[in-house]
Amino acid sequence: MTILALRRPYVCREMVELITDYLEGALPRSQRRRFDAHIAGCEHCGEYLRQMRETIRLTGTLTDADLTSAMREEFGELFRQMRDEDARDREA
Amino acid sequence: MTLRSPLARSRPPADPDADLLARVRAGEERAFVELVARHRGTMLRLARMHVSSSAIAEEVVQDAWVAVLRGLAAFEGRSTFRTWLLQIVLNRARSTGVREHRTIAVGDAGPAVDPTRFDADGAWASPPRPWEDEIGERLDARALASQLRSGLDGLPARQREVVMLRDVDGLSSDEVCAALDITEANQRVLLHRGRSRLRAALEAEVGTP
Ligand SMILES: [Zn+2]
Numbered sequence: 001m002t003i004l005a006l007r008r009p010y011v012c013r014e015m016v017e018l019i020t021d022y023l024e025g026a027l028p029r030s031q032r033r034r035f036d037a038h039i040a041g042c043e044h045c046g047e048y049l050r051q052m053r054e055t056i057r058l059t060g061t062l063t064d065a066d067l068t069s070a071m072r073e074e075f076g077e078l079f080r081q082m083r084d085e086d087a088r089d090r091e092a
Numbered sequence: 093m094t095l096r097s098p099l100a101r102s103r104p105p106a107d108p109d110a111d112l113l114a115r116v117r118a119g120e121e122r123a124f125v126e127l128v129a130r131h132r133g134t135m136l137r138l139a140r141m142h143v144s145s146s147a148i149a150e151e152v153v154q155d156a157w158v159a160v161l162r163g164l165a166a167f168e169g170r171s172t173f174r175t176w177l178l179q180i181v182l183n184r185a186r187s188t189g190v191r192e193h194r195t196i197a198v199g200d201a202g203p204a205v206d207p208t209r210f211d212a213d214g215a216w217a218s219p220p221r222p223w224e225d226e227i228g229e230r231l232d233a234r235a236l237a238s239q240l241r242s243g244l245d246g247l248p249a250r251q252r253e254v255v256m257l258r259d260v261d262g263l264s265s266d267e268v269c270a271a272l273d274i275t276e277a278n279q280r281v282l283l284h285r286g287r288s289r290l291r292a293a294l295e296a297e298v299g300t301p
Binding site (some may be wrong): 017059 | 221
C-alpha cells in the first residue's frame with residue numbers, strides 16, 4: 001500500500017464498519033483522525049454515529065424481569081438458613 | 093478549593109453494591125434478596141454459556157449464592173462485589189460445565205448496513221433518517237423495549253451474549269473476554285455485528301427512508 005492509499009479519506013461504507021472500533025477506542029491514531037475527518041464533513045455518518053450511540057443507550061435501559069415472589073421467598077429462606085448455620089458455628 | 097491527596101485520587105470508584113452489602117452483613121434478609129435480584133440475570137447468562145442447560149445454570153447460580161454467603165466475611169473489597177461474584181459463578185460454571193467448548197463463530201461477516209444503501213463510490217445513497225426526536229415520540233418505552241428484545245433474540249448466540257453482557261449488564265470488554273475466553277478483537281467483531289443489527293432493527297421500527 002502506498003502512502004497515498006493510507007491517506008485516502010474513508011468512504012461512508014467503510015465508516016459504518018469502523019464505528020465500533022471507534023467507540024471502543026480501538027482505532028489507531030491515524031485511523032481515528034481519518035474517521036473524525038469524515039464525520040466532520042458527512043452529516044449522514046454523523047447521524048449514523050448518533051444512532052449507534054442511541055442504540056447502545058437504549059439497550060442499556062433493558063432490565064431483567066424482577067424476581068418472582070416465590071424466588072424472593074426461596075432466597076430469603078436460603079439467607080436465614082445460612083445465618084443460622086453461621087450462628088451455630090460461632091456457638092460451637 | 094479542595095486538595096485531594098494522591099491516595100484519595102487513586103482509590104477505586106465506590107462499589108455500587110456497598111450499601112446493600114453492609115445491610116446483608118448486618119443480617120438483613122431483604123437486602124440479600126435485593127442483591128440477588130440485582131445480579132441474578134447476569135449470573136444466569138454467564139453460567140448458561142458454560143453449561144448444557146438452563147436448569148444446570150440455575151443450580152450453578154444457586155450454589156454461587158451459597159458460596160457468596162459463606163465467603164462474604166472474607167471478602168475484602170479489593171475488587172468490586174460484582175467482579176468477585178461473577179468470578180465465583182464462572183469458576184463454578186466451568187467446573188460443572190460439560191458443554192463442549194464451542195467454536196467461536198465470529199463468522200456471519202455480513203455488512204453492518206445493507207450494501208444497496210451505498211452508491212458505487214461507497215457514499216450513502218439512502219442515508220439514515222434522523223431519529224432522535226422521532227424515536228421517543230413514535231415508540232413508547234414498552235414498544236421500544238420489545239423491539240430491542242426481539243432484535244436481541246434474533247441475533248446469533250455469540251453476538252447476543254456479547255451485546256447483553258456489555259450493553260445490558262454493563263461489563264467491561266476485559267470482563268467479557270475473560271468470561272467467554274475470546275480475544276479483544278473477536279469480542280469487538282461480535283459486538284459490532286450485534287449492535288449494528290440492533291440499530292437496523294430500531295431503524296426498521298422508526299421507519300426506513
Ligand atoms: Zn459518510
